[in-house]
Structures are given as structure tokens and as C-alpha cells.
Amino acid sequence: MNYCSQCGAxxxxxxxxxxxxxxxxxxxxxxxxxxxxxxIAGCLPIYGDRVLLCKRAIEPRVGRxxxxxxxxxxxxxxxxxxLRETREEANANATIIDLYTLFSLPHxxxxxxxxxxxxxxxxxxxxxxxLDVQLFTEAEIPWDELAFPxxxxxxxxxxxxxxxxxYPVRYTDLEFPARKIS
Amino acid sequence: MNYCSQCGAxxxxxxxxxxxxxxxxxxxxxxxxxxxxxxIAGCLPIYGDRVLLCKRAIEPRVGRxxxxxxxxxxxxxxxxxxLRETREEANANATIIDLYTLFSLPHxxxxxxxxxxxxxxxxxxxxxxxLDVQLFTEAEIPWDELAFPxxxxxxxxxxxxxxxxxYPVRYTDLEFPARKIS
Numbered sequence: 413m414n415y416c417s418q419c420g421a422x423x424x425x426x427x428x429x430x431x432x433x434x435x436x437x438x439x440x441x442x443x444x445x446x447x448x449x450x451x452i453a454g455c456l457p458i459y460g461d462r463v464l465l466c467k468r469a470i471e472p473r474v475g476r477x478x479x480x481x482x483x484x485x486x487x488x489x490x491x492x493x494x495l496r497e498t499r500e501e502a503n504a505n506a507t508i509i510d511l512y513t514l515f516s517l518p519h520x521x522x523x524x525x526x527x528x529x530x531x532x533x534x535x536x537x538x539x540x541x542x543l544d545v546q547l548f549t550e551a552e553i554p555w556d557e558l559a560f561p562x563x564x565x566x567x568x569x570x571x572x573x574x575x576x577x578x579y580p581v582r583y584t585d586l587e588f589p590a591r592k593i594s
Numbered sequence: 595m596n597y598c599s600q601c602g603a604x605x606x607x608x609x610x611x612x613x614x615x616x617x618x619x620x621x622x623x624x625x626x627x628x629x630x631x632x633x634i635a636g637c638l639p640i641y642g643d644r645v646l647l648c649k650r651a652i653e654p655r656v657g658r659x660x661x662x663x664x665x666x667x668x669x670x671x672x673x674x675x676x677l678r679e680t681r682e683e684a685n686a687n688a689t690i691i692d693l694y695t696l697f698s699l700p701h702x703x704x705x706x707x708x709x710x711x712x713x714x715x716x717x718x719x720x721x722x723x724x725l726d727v728q729l730f731t732e733a734e735i736p737w738d739e740l741a742f743p744x745x746x747x748x749x750x751x752x753x754x755x756x757x758x759x760x761y762p763v764r765y766t767d768l769e770f771p772a773r774k775i776s
Contacts, residue, residue, distance in 0.1 A: 413600075414601070414602065415597055415602035417595045418595075418596060418597070419596070420596065420604075422602075423599075430722065433667065436599075446665070448632045448633065448665055449667075449670070451630065451631055451633065451705060483628065484705075485615065486629050487703060488700050489700045489769065490705055490765075491698065492767075510765065511696065511765035514672075514693065516672040518669050518670050518674070519669070523633060523666075525696075540612065580762065580763070581693065585673055585674075587671065
């Protein structure tokens with residue numbers, strides 16, 4: 413950040429009065445520009461004993477399999493964002509069952525929120541950000557070709573929880589000390 | 595938003611190629627300025643049969659009672675943010691038990707996340723943003739003087755769940771159609 417989005421003057425980094433963190437502050441109009449973590453909302457779409465995965469057409473991790481998910485938009489409930497991403501990436505019709513897994517990734521200032529969702533029909537296809545969309549049984553999951561650790565963990569929880577048909581919501585801090593130190 | 599925070603030139607509102615929403619885009623350097631919902635992380639600090647509430651010293655809702663909570667910071671896990679706010683607003687030492695209630699408030703682009711937390715000792719006091727900090731039994735909760743609906747709902751869930759000692763995580767979309775229409 414170099415310039416104030418309010419008045420166009422240069423910003424400086426300083427700790428505002430009553431605060432204890434460095435912020436970008438406008439040297440002219442004194443507007444404080446807070447920066448906050450972003451939410452990635454997604455679905456675990458379920459159809460019988462299979463789950464829907466999307467093969468990524470975009471960076472990062474092109475060609476790897478993921479759950480449909482993306483940045484939550486202003487004015488959008490988290491559940492609505494998860495369903496929108498499912499429509500956009502997989503052209504899929506789903507309905508929310510309940511919240512399922514949450515991951516805080518402080519090293520990249522992101523919070524993932526995945527919802528269990530029921531896939532309503534088989535009319536799905538690859539959206540613009542996907543190369544392919546397929547249903548997978550547990551035995552068919554391409555475990556070594558998943559895009560992100562949060563995808564592995566969500567699927568691992570799901571197939572374990574399916575044994576008891578109980579799906580408690582799980583919150584996990586995913587810290588990466590190696591990156592935080594550098 | 596009037597100016598590009600990257601190059602200082604004027605921004606315009608337009609739908610970028612491949613997108614379907616109006617964004618602030620720099621007319622000069624073409625940087626797209628996404629705006630996303632913010633997370634408010636907080637604790638429900640528990641000490642025996644009592645919970646800790648803070649009387650707000652700041653707007654909105656000065657003088658009303660709330661759970662310690664505030665905007666999650668970049669580089670911070672959600673649980674860490676909840677504990678930090680508990681320290682800042684109540685000078686209180688607590689430890690996270692588990693995630694408890696989540697509320698999506700799309701009309702103000704906020705997501706609240708409250709954690710059940712164990713208050714470790716009675717060395718608490720009002721922080722800069724609080725007028726007072728007190729412990730309340732269920733019978734003592736000032737229900738008509740709570741600051742926000744998410745506080746009422748979290749406390750209602752807690753005292754109901756305490757009957758069974760089971761505390762499932764609860765996700766709620768809090769839509770306010772009257773405001774959305776206006």
C-alpha cells in the first residue's frame with residue numbers, strides 16, 4: 413500500500429494513537445487503513461457415497477483436485493458464498509447441510525470455512541476455473557493429487573465421521589512455523 | 595474508495611474481465627481492489643457457573659454489556675485473536691476450550707466467531723474499551739442491556755447447552771431483510 417484510497421496522498425506506516433500495531437495511515441487526511449484476514453467459503457458436496465471434487469484450472473496448484481471454494485464477497489453470508497462457489501466452479505446445484513471444518517491460516521491471513529452440502533442432481537460440469545469435475549468414492553479419492561492441506565483434512569474428517577454418521581464442526585489452527593520465522 | 599492504493603491514480607467501478615461483480619479498478623495501473631467481509635473473533639469466558647461480560651466504553655452501544663471480541667488481525671489465528679481481545683478488553687487470562695457460535699451478518703459484511711474459553715483466574719479488570727467487567731450467573735445476566743443480538747444468542751445457547759454439558763458448534767445466518775431492501 414502506497415497511497416490513501418480516500419484522498420490519494422501518500423500513506424506512512426505508524427502505530428495510531430490508542431493502537432498497538434503498525435497501520436498504513438494517510439499522512440494528509442489521517443485515514444487509517446486497516447487490513448484484515450479474508451474468508452474462503454466452500455462446500456463438501458455429497459451425493460450418496462461420493463463427494464464432488466474440482467480439478468483446478470487456475471494457479472495455484474493447477475491440475476490438482478479441490479473442493480469448490482473461494483473468497484467470500486461483501487454482502488454475502490458465508491453459506492451463500494459456499495454455494496455460489498459450488499455453482500461457479502462446478503455448475504452444481506447443492507444445498508447446505510451444516511458447517512463442518514474451519515481452518516485458520518495466519519501465515520497467509522486466511523480463514524477457510526467448509527460446509528457439508530447435499531448435491532441435488534448430477535447436472536454438474538467444469539466451470540471456468542475448473543478443468544474437470546467428478547464424483548469420487550472414498551477409495552477413488554486422489555489423495556496425492558489434492559490441492560491444499562485443508563482439502564485433505566476435510567476429506568479425512570468426513571470419511572472418518574461417516575462411520576458414525578456424526579459430523580461435529582472442527583476448528584483447526586494451521587500454523588506453519590517455518591514460514592513464520594522467515 | 596476514490597484512489598488506487600498502489601499507484602495513487604483515480605479508481606473507477608467496473609466489472610473486470612472474467613468477473614461478475616462491480617469492483618474498484620485503477621484506471622491507470624489496472625489493479626483490482628477487492629473488498630471482503632471481516633471477521634470478529636471473541637470469547638465466552640467461563641468461570642464455574644459464571645460468564646464474563648464487558649460493559650462497552652466505545653460506540654456503538656456504549657454502556658451495554660458484551661462478550662470480549664474484536665476484528666481479527668492479519669497474521670493472527672482466529673483463536674489467538676479471540677484471546678487477544680479478551681486480554682485487551684478485560685485484562686483477563688483465558689484459554690480456549692473450543693469454537694462455539696458463528697454468525698454471518700451479510701448486511702454489514704461481518705462474520706462473528708465466538709470460542710468457549712476457560713477464565714484462568716479472577717485477575718481481570720476493565721481494559722481501555724470497557725467501562726466495567728463482571729462475572730454473571732445465568733440469573734444475573736442483564737438480558738435487556740446486552741450490546742448485540744449475537745451476544746444474546748451466544749449466551750442463550752450456552753445456558754441451554756449447559757443443561758446437557760454438550761456444546762455443538764452453531765452457525766447462523768443473521769439476515770436483516772428490512773435493511774437489505776432499503
